[in-house]
Amino acid sequence: MQANKKPNILYSCYSQKNSEGEQFIAQHNLGFMISGSSEHFIGGEKFVFKPGDFRFFKRNQLTRWTKFPPAGGEYRSISISIDQDTLHSISEEYNLKATGFDHCPGAMLLEPNNLLKNYIDSLGPYLDGNNEFNKGLTNLKVKEAVMVLLETNPELKNVLFDFSEPGKLDLEAYMNEHYKFNVDINRFAYLTGRSLAAFKRDFQKIFNTSPNRWLQQKRLADAHYLISEKGWKSSDVYLEVGFKDLSHFSFAFKKTYGIAPSRIGTLT
Template sequence: MADKQDIRSQRILYSCYAHVSREGEQFIPEHVFGYILSGNQVMYVGDKTYHFKAGDFRFFKKNQLCKFIKQPPPGGEFISLSTRLDRETLWAMSEELNLHADAPYTGDGILLLEPNDLLKNYVASLKPYLNATSDIDKALTELKIKEVIMLLLQTNPELKNVLFDFAEPGKIDLEAYMNENYKYNVSISRFAYLTGRSLATFKRDFERIFHTSPNRWLQQKRLTDAHFLIKEKGWRSSDVYMEVGFKDFSHFSFAFKKAYGVSPSQV
């Protein structure tokens, strides 16, 4: 079963997967409050691994790349609920309530929140919206977004410095970032944004550091990883391509054969 989501605003997401684990990767463009109703989830961000179970409340910082595994309980479904804390709502609340970041946020990009009655009651209050058979007024959805923001500020005051920080990503060490995140299948423009650069500056800095273009470097790094996993670790080619950052198997197979002279299955 695929995602069920609030199509009225696409800001409250109800995910449900039955019987089999689901693996994938995603870019988190905006802050998210999340709750797991059933099953377990493993998330990988940079060099950190996070394990979550049913009943866990989570906070996800925006502008992150992550990989995940969603695991349903035996014979059951993985079910989670997420509320997207969009920039427009946060900006309006900042102006209305005079809420501003007053120091750099230094916490983790993913937080396991302490459970409490306020957060439990908030999740319970969303269920009628998710099960509704007719459209719900947009204003009601916006109130639920504002409500969870206020709850997060009350229960985790330190989040003010991340929720109300509207600055674009600052310029960071490009070499270190790319070596850590090259397996994510995102666009060059996304990598540029996340490293605090315009696309033109990113390409110029990249070629100065790596002495090749971003696309060529990414493909070679991914193919080298794929060859190692198939030859040395015994992975199947059908399992490797997504792991190393290719979007589809046919493109991976073509690039692999061009680089190594044989198809992945012949290694």
């Protein structure tokens, strides 16, 4: 399953208020925080990164993030997406293979060192804000990122050169942890190590309903609690529980509970 094509080297810069979102991390990623800070929730763990931090994310993960610009300043970061084609090429050229189990967490704070610092500095002349890089140069810089990581963090070899697809996971536990992520059923099937047909079959056996119906009811129940018990507005809650569209959320909510979500507060 291929993710939408994005630049391999991405420079983020903005001065707006805190930004929140979710993301499927399709490829391994090396990042550097220039200014501001960020929080990421991956697999039930919270990771916090501050200015000057080097960070590494493993591929095939879902994350919820919040980015915080500094007071009166800009949030700025650099991220390098390490694609599988580049890793396969390096593996063949240098005969590098995964030789053990991957025991690394979903995200890592890397120890600063001169190699990492010099590598990030070398990207400076090309970061003009439009994220447009010469393809040949980009390929070389991504390959250089891999070699720097192997030199500074050799334990990452078993992560970078593990080309296996996600293994079969405990479906019930995974879905109860990740149901708020607004990804399609194909993505959930892939991340739990199943074909789409096997995912639907296993899901029916465990939850006694279809994936789409279960996801909608689970998200609506969360929304009802947040609105009726916590005083959230429907315009704030729909993204939090995994809906992309406010009108669709409102329609589904009213159909399930017999009342528009915006009216719940007026009845108390």
